[in-house]
Amino acid sequence: MFISxxxxxxxxKGTQVELxxxxxxxxxxxxxYVREPGGTPIGELIRNILLSSQNMISKTELLLFLASRAQLVETVIKPALAQNKTIVADRFADSSVAYQGFARGLGVETVKRLNDFATGGLKPDLTFYIDVPVAVALSRKKHFDRIESEGEExxxxxxxxxxxxxxxxPERFVLINGIADELTVHRFIVEEFEKRRKK
Incomplete structure (x- = not known):
């Protein structure tokens, strides 16, 4: 199973991935376990560029994410799935749709098509989306990288x-209330995973 x-x-999200x-x-x-951007030697170099470089235009940002993702899929995720391993990804293609397609205004359908090219159409079987109000999310952060520092809007x-x-x-995504305490959220994730695994 491929889980993101x-x-x-x-x-x-990071806490729940660890649990x-x-x-x-x-x-x-x-x-x-894989993370995005990153997860491969090339991907980690791209990650450093993405999270620290200033004055990066939105198209460059998207294309760097896609490059990291393509390398990850071909060299790590597909081989692991072929060996019947469970993949756990801290972010995947949906992040690009939400961040670059929607928030950056590059176009949801455009980003979806480019994701399909980068991944060969690969999608997670199950995606846990942990939802919290933005004000709550910002109050939890102490250090901000380039993308995190974009602000509330x-x-x-x-x-x-x-x-x-x-x-x-709706069949792939599981909506999770991120305001609940960590262990409550964790138990819910485990229950959903086990239900899907037994199908």
Missing amino acids: FEGIDGSG FLDYLERNGVDFV FLNKVRQGYLELLKDE
Whole structure:
């Protein structure tokens, strides 16, 4: 199974990824963890450029994300799926739709087509979207990278982009209330994962 975690910065996504990975390890599930951007030597170099470079135009940002994603899919995700491993991704293609397609205004359909090119049409089987109000997310952050520092208006657009994606693919997305306490959220994620795994 290919599982991704999505959410605006400060949603608690990273914490839930860690708890979920611990759960998989304790229960003997053979998994591979990846993060975006990054996950490969080339991807990590791209990550450094994306999160630290100033004056980057939106098209450059998108194309760098896509380059990192293409490398990740071909060299890590597809081989792992071929070996029947569970993939856990901290962000995947939906992030580009929400951040660059919707919030940056590059066009949702344009970004979806480019994602399909970069990934060969690969999508997660299950996507956990952790939703929190932007004000809450910002209050949780102490350090901001280039994209995180865009501010409240930008992140509200990103959040709206994710919610539109949920409407389009309700069978793949699981909406999670990120305001709930960490363990409550974690238990809900595990329950959803186990339900899907048993199908």
